[in-house]
Amino acid sequence: MGLDGIKVYLINKPKLKSMTKKVTLSLLAIVFATAASIQSCKKDDKPADKTTPTEFIADSTSFANFSNWSLDKTNFGPSPSLDVAHAGNDSTVTRKVYFKNGQARVNGAYPVGTICVKHSTNPAGTVNEIVGMVKRGNGFNPTTGDWEWFMLDANGKIAKDMSGMEMRGGASMMNGMCNGCHGKASSKDFTFSK
Numbered sequence: 001m002g003l004d005g006i007k008v009y010l011i012n013k014p015k016l017k018s019m020t021k022k023v024t025l026s027l028l029a030i031v032f033a034t035a036a037s038i039q040s041c042k043k044d045d046k047p048a049d050k051t052t053p054t055e056f057i058a059d060s061t062s063f064a065n066f067s068n069w070s071l072d073k074t075n076f077g078p079s080p081s082l083d084v085a086h087a088g089n090d091s092t093v094t095r096k097v098y099f100k101n102g103q104a105r106v107n108g109a110y111p112v113g114t115i116c117v118k119h120s121t122n123p124a125g126t127v128n129e130i131v132g133m134v135k136r137g138n139g140f141n142p143t144t145g146d147w148e149w150f151m152l153d154a155n156g157k158i159a160k161d162m163s164g165m166e167m168r169g170g171a172s173m174m175n176g177m178c179n180g181c182h183g184k185a186s187s188k189d190f191t192f193s194k
C-alpha cells in the first residue's frame with residue numbers, strides 16, 4: 001500500500017505540478033473576477049447617486065425652522081462687500097447664516113439640495129430680512145453654481161411679490177444683483193460665509 005502510494009506520487013508528480021499551476025491560475029482568475037464584479041457593482045448600483053438628486057426644487061417647507069439649523073456665521077455691523085445689500089449699511093444689524101443639516105462643500109462644491117439662509121435683524125426691529133440660497137443643480141444657473149436665490153418672509157416662507165409671484169430665481173433674480181455680488185465668492189462655490 002505504502003510503496004504503491006509512492007509510485008503513484010512519483011508517476012503523477014509532473015501532473016501535480018501542472019495541476020498546481022492550473023489551480024493558481026484559476027485562483028487568480030477568481031481574484032480578478034471578484035475585483036471586476038466589485039467594480040461593476042460600484043458602477044451599476046451607485047447608491048450615493050440615487051440619494052443625491054440631480055435637481056432640487058425648494059418650496060416653502062424647505063426653509064421651515066431655519067433658526068434651529070447649524071449657525072455657521074454671525075456677522076455684525078457694516079460690511080464693505082455688502083454695500084447696501086442685506087442691510088449692510090446699518091451698523092446695528094446682526095447677520096446670521098444658517099446651513100440646513102450643516103451642509104458643507106464636497107470637493108469644492110455644495111451638494112444639490114443644500115439650503116442656506118441668512119437672517120438680518122437689528123435691535124430697533126426696523127430690519128428683518130431673510131434671504132435664502134438653494135443648490136438647485138441641473139444647469140439652473142450655470143454662472144453661479146446652479147444656485148437658486150430666494151427672498152423669504154418673516155415666517156421663513158418664500159415671499160411673494162405684489163402680483164403674488166414667489167420671489168425666487170436664478171441669474172435674473174433682483175435684476176441680477178444676487179448673481180452679480182455672489183459671483184465674487186466663486187472660490188467658495190458662491191457662498192461668502194463658509
Ligand code: HEC
Pocket residue numbers: 075079081082083084085086095097116117118131132133149150151173174177178179181182190191192193194
Ligand atoms: C452687494 C453684494 C451682495 C448682494 C447684491 C447679495 N448678497 Fe448675499 N451676501 C453677501 C455677503 C457679503 C454675504 C456674507 C454674509 C454677510 O456678512 O452678510 C452674503 C450672504 C448671503 C447668504 C448666506 C450665505 C453666504 O453666502 O454667506 C445668502 C443665503 C444670501 N447672501 C442670499 C442673497 C440673495 C438671495 C441675494 C439677492 C436677493 C443676495 N444674497 C444679494 C453679499 C451680497
